[in-house]
Amino acid sequence: MKNNHREHWNSRSSFIFAAIGSAVGLGNLWRFPGQAFQNGGGTFLVAYLVAILTAGVPLLTLELAIGRKFQAAAPSAMGRMNKRFEWIGWLGVIASFIVVTYYMVILGWASDFFVHSFSLKWLGDVDYFKNNVLQQTASPGELGSFNPLLCLLVAVLWVIVWFCLRKGIKTVGLIAKITVITPLALLAALLIHGLTLPGAMDGIRYYITPDWNKLWDVNLWAAAYGQVFVSMSILMSVMIVYGSFLGKKSNLIGDALIIGGGDAAISFFSGFVIFTTLGYLSTITGTPIGDMEYQGIMLVFVTYPQAIAAFPGGQVVTILFSLCFFLMLLTLGIDSAFSMVETVTHSLTDKFGLSPKRTLIGVCLAGGVISLFFTSGAGLYWLDIIDHHINNFLLLLIGIAECIAVGWMFGTAPIREHLNLYAKPKFGRWWDVMIRYFCPAIFILIGISFVISNIVTPYMGFDYQYLIIGGWLAVALALAAGIGLQQAKGKPLPAADKGED
Template identity: 35%
Template sequence: MTSTSSRASRQRETWTSSTGFILAAIGSAVGLGNIWRFPGVAYENGGGAFLIPYLVALLTAGIPILFLDYAIGHRYRAAAPLALRRIARPAETLGWFQICLSFVIAVYYAAVIAWSLSYFVFSFDLRWGDNTAAFFTGEYLQVGAPEISSTVVPAVAIPLVLVWVAVLVVLVLGVTRGVQRVNVVFIPLLTVTFAALVVRALTLPGASDGLNAFFTPNWSALTDPAVWIAAYSQIFFSLSIAFGIMITYASYQRRKANMTSSGLVVAFANSSFEILAGIGVFATLGFMAQQASTTVDQLEGLTGPTLSFITFPAVISQMPGGNVFGMLFFGCLVLGGFTSIISILLGVAASVQEKFGLGQKAAAVTVSVICAALSLALFSTTSALLALDTVDQWANNIGIVFSAIVMAVLVIWVLRKGPTLLAHLNTVSTFRLGWWWIGLVAVLAPLYLGYMLYERVRTLIVEGYEDLPQWYLNTFGWGTIGLVVVVAILLTVIPWRGRDDPSFVPWPPLREEPASQQQPVLPEQEEVR
């Protein structure tokens, strides 16, 4: 390795404090899915009873895999491709698979933030009118037939450009001056704003009906395997695990950072926000049901873009002070989405920086410009909504789940790094793990995720998706996964020009322990080449 890259390695940025890291990790985990996905998933899968499998999934899957990401990133001090390469060279391909998934997700995720930004402005005069569905899919997005369209929608393209300019600025400023500062401001602001929104929702007529619908348990749902799959899916996708984000974030932690305690704070803060979102959303839906002289179970559009851009605008138009409520709601979507997208792209930029020996700013500009160009070309057109929904379905339900299975099997079973990573976490953390952690990651995770992946693949092959033509699913669905695999392999075979240091030594233990209390001993040096 050259002296320049040696200095770059020594001068790697770090979070200025544990609080900065925790707020950034919470910012990554708390995003659009917390607000528009969790409430509907919980309601459709047993209501209050859903909280039982949800908690089980958090404790047996979400937190253990989050710790796995933390351990890999912190011990090997790099983004996913280089961190996994430092464990074993062939594992680099898995790292690039995760980073390519992050890249794909960022390309379409920015479009949803742009929609939210537009609707924040629309809230001032309730521009969506009485027919919110026709406005969203017609006048605003101008949705056409399933096709590959090049017709740009200016109302989407303009806020999308603004989103990408903001992302570029934050990434260029770096980890401490950019990402950390944004999260230190945005996460408290998001919390206060959303809390105000929830308080307002609880004062609406009919709010109690909505809360009863949300929390009333359907105990029979606990015997349905689909409910448990839904719980594991929600936890899994909500925590930003297994696609390179948390590996990268952990790599910027200081040597003596308390990793497991930070992870617990992040995990429970994320889940608390989801429950708060459920309360706010269903209190509002209770008001909507009362206004329509119906019940919550008769309402449609309780999840995803339909909830946020069709159902909620309809509610906002009916309530006193709807303008302010709308600004709060869509402002929260913008804040949550923005903190998530910068975490997604930080991992991509860091990986490119390390692989190609670029400077931090050069890597940030390169990644942001390429990602923005693709985002504008694909998701500011009349085919954006259908393409976004299809790519999201395959990237999340196929790509990320597959990535988690391979990572658990490869790192724990094949490369036998479970004891090493366990010892590392226990050395730097106050909340100590036992061998049960390895069991959860090595046995339970591949089993439930494998079943989840099998069921999803079978359903998509047998039943298709949203009645879309097969050529469309092959292009934007299976084609996305295939492209990610090919690009991951190509990036692996390209020679390293950056921080691939053959003399790299993982951080050794910080203290000695009595033999009777000692965890598996960390190796003094691990081979990279």
């Protein structure tokens, strides 16, 4: 039994652009280079490529197939597979909602820099991001003040998300064609200019040269797989929702390879942009790249303003490149925000039969209120803690549960058969092996190592009390909420037959 009234994409290109737009976001330009920088440059690239092939592509195709086969958002789709699986879908939805609440604040930071690019207010001030945008306190326990401009910008961004999503996924597909192509052109322009800077090649060499000894570090592999999950929007219920809007004759495998390949290519490409700049900063400061203190969000909001401020050509050129860079961040990020909000909205409407328009308003209002917490002086601390535990641990738990549910209880054969219906190329039994054996085994190994390493060494030196509240408690509450939503009474969905297509 299918949902015959479900929306569908206008065209294959609309779906592909929307899916790439979801996959390609701040995770590519902010998180990917940051992970590469913290994990040995070229060494991380090797681990990331392995993670894409062994987990990224298999899980992306799995989730698209689940969505199209069962024609429902993740919780309902998993529930139709087996009523005991619904909580797994809800766990991904909850992860999406948590992530989008702080993701919008990161877009707010980019908006602040974009607004002030006209006056270059941050020019020559290396502490502008910390003191003016974040108004950062000394620790997570000291909440501090709220930046009024940042609060306003975040509110405006939530209104933009609501406005763009109010007409449904057809609008998302159209907007994505603009917001995917535009940042690629801007990224190319920045790379061309970056290659002309002194020291650029030193940065590239650091980026692409592996240190093979570091491949034995389990934290490197945890970072690589976690980055694949975030970057490709898998295990967050997003791709199941997007797959549910596909027609029966869609080439799932071909589309997945385009989406995964496009996402990986843009990640690698953005790394060249960032590391040419790091090479330049290393040259002008005399500090070796490996000894530089930039990490995480600082790569975007500290490194780049410094580099842009030093561009030759005068104030006009500085303003132009600044506007281009921060506009690129906004256009890259907004599609990812769309997909996460859509995931939450459609999951609620599928389960409870709610009005899509009212549900969208409710999700945006709830997300907006929570986002305000991250605009406080302690916001970056809590963002970092939550991001670390959600993306590097909770998503691993979802991956383990999803692979066991499909691989060992429902069966991979019906999903693979559905996946291969109109696919070119087709997947063989190796795909079953990856879902049944390899992915859960590697996820369990990395998950255990993550727990041990984070107990032995507190993340970023934070006090354990903050890591427990913002990390482990957040994971526990997400698990409890997923189970609770499964138990909540909603609109009944028929159980699916294994042979259903």
